[in-house]
Amino acid sequence: MQILNVFLVIFLIVAAIMVERTKDLLSAVIIFTSYSLMMALLWLLLRAPDVAMTEAAIGAGITTNLFVVVISRTRRTEK
């Protein structure tokens, strides 16, 4: 199980780098959602299921919806 933790942390680092390198804001939001999903899985491996529930509800659900609403009210690509 130790190597699974290593893969998940590497996934988090790769996802964070991809979020700051994309110019399209919608794809940045989508990659950030996957970052949040993997973070919840990592909380679960750290034996904190309540924090994982909160992260899955707020990080993956509410934050994605709010970001998509903000993108639909403003422009989509970064200058």
Next chain:
Amino acid sequence: MTIASFVAMTIFLAVLAFVCIYRAYIGPTAADRVVSINVITTKVTVLIALIAVITDQYMFIDVALIYAMMGFIATLAVSKYIEKGKLY
């Protein structure tokens, strides 16, 4: 089936998530990105169920249920934005 085979399946699915996020990064259209995030959500739900079997803590199944709902809502919001051009 032994625990070691479950651990091997978990690690294999975690490695396959890199392919999905690569498609989300270089995907030419927004539909590719939506499908890739949907695949990642389903994959992580299966991962949570496998971890619940491995660590023998069945409270983790509740987390998997919340997870599936939230992934569906996120996919729905992004799909509506792509289709209509605006959300709300």
